[in-house]
Amino acid sequence: MKAIGFKQSLPILDANSFIAFETEKPTPSGFDLLVKIAAISVNPVDFKIRESAAKDTVLETPKIIGWDAVGTVEAVGDTTSKFKVGDQVYYAGDLTRSGSNAEYQLIDERIVGHKPKNLSIAEAAAIPLTGLTAYESLFDRIKVNPETDKGKTVLILAGAGGVGSMAIQLAKKIGNLTVIATASREDSVQWCKDLGADFVINHHNLKEELEKIGHSQVNYILDYVDLEGYWDTMAEIIKPQGHIVSITESSKPLNLNILKAKSVTFSWELMYTRSMFGTEDIERQHFILNTIADLLDAGTIKTTLTTTLEGFTVDNLKKAHQMQESGKTIGKTVIKY
Template sequence: MKAIAMTRAGLPSSDPQSLVEIDLPRPEPGPRDLLVQVRAVSVNPVDTKVRANSAQVPRVLGWDAAGVVEAVGREVSLFRPGDEVFYAGAIQRPGSNSEYQLVDERIVGPKPRTLDFADAAALPLTAITAWELLFDRLGVAEGGGEGQSLLIVGAAGGVGSMLTQLARRLTGLTVIGTASRPETADWIRGLGAHHVLDHSRPLAAELAAAGLPPVHLVASLTHTDGHYAQLVEALRPQGRLALIDDPKALDATPLKSKSLSLHWELMFTRSLYGTEDMVRQHALLARVAALVDQGVLRTTVGERFGRITADNLRRAHAFLESHRARGKVVLEGF
């Protein structure tokens, strides 16, 4: 089968050898695996980070896909051949940039019926991350949050685009997003944010200038180390700070006087450690698909980069590394 892989470690996306087409044997499903014929993928910052830092070669990247189940393992009970599915996969297994991929059924959802494969492929990783961050890490109850506020730093990106929708549609939170350009501010408002602040300016001052009090919750999705002091200032006592990025260092001491709590979210944790509640990601994706089909949530495609080829994937990696992306980058078809 055709696959796009990194075969040399540490190459920049501008190098034609950073991602190349290779031929691999079609894999056989394990007991809980689905063998999926991949129809579309999206590219996330994790793809560029793994390409730049992993020493494992050859390695097929890609942690977002939509496709059709080709075959199933002997213990599979949630899907059957012919089902249309979407998923983010597991960081320790070969990725979705191949014609066929194995994925554990417990982290797969039924593809939204109202979306094509490319629009569906934009959703899994960011939907899982946003859902777990909001409901599992920050502890907001679905339908709850009335009288509380959530500040989302980097709300126009992939995770932010989903988090804004989930918080606005499924909770009573006041949703405050941040952006630094008119087009991304408009994007965030279109997704349902009540207020938009400029994160190129001090955030505590931006809140005050907008007539907004300190917030109860913060989801810091990018540049946490640069905004950290401002986030501590912007949070009210006993607030909660959640983050998904990779600050070089984070001193928890400034959180003490306000009794602030710190929460990490990594959507790969359940699959990486084979947790007992892994199947919650299946249920989560099924719920997201239903909400999309009901018109409550929408896809967050920002850019379409054509077919799944080595050239187009290199372009997508370069785009994510050099642009402040709005929504997601998708590719479809081998």
């Protein structure tokens, strides 16, 4: 089968930052499905791992990355029970295994969902990683209750990004929250409004911007951009007994003491935790993906696809990585095979 990978962590414009090669088509066993991939999407995690996985070495075998994928089940392992050959599926993959930048992939059925029926292949490919991350942030980490938490405020940092775009919709439509998103460019501000944000503020002056809209403090903060840069400000603007969730990293230890007086909860969110550690609740990702598919099919939420590149090629993969590295993309970029 054809795959695209890399042997060294090189700048994306380097001729060998990605290379196409042939490798053996895998055979499923246990909980695995063999999926023939039809489309993938590219996320910030893709270029971050490309930049770090082979920084000081040259790999003997090219590393295949990529996580979001949509495809058709071609074969199943001997302990599978959720899918059959011919089913269309979508998923966000597993950091510990070979990725989706290939024609075929093995994936544990417990972290796979049925593809949304009313979405095209490209529209569906935009969803899994960001959908899971946003859903887990709100309903697994904060544990938002749509009835008792109705009207509470959530500040979403980087509202126009892939995860932020899903979080706006889920927080508003499912969580019943008052949604405040950050964006600075005219097109990204409008994007956040179109997705349902009640307020869109400039991320450069958070405190002042929040005061302008009458919400000087918020119940929840979802950091999808820069934990270290916003840490002190978040401690100021979070309400007593509030909750902060972050998917980003800090280069230095965080001062948790500044949250103590307010009894604020801080949680990390990593969508890969369940698959990396084979947690007892690993199957919850199957449930979440099916839940999100139902919401998409019902029109309650919508795809965040903005750019489709036609063809599984080195050039298209490089182009998608360049777009992610720019930090200016809105929504999601998909490569259709």
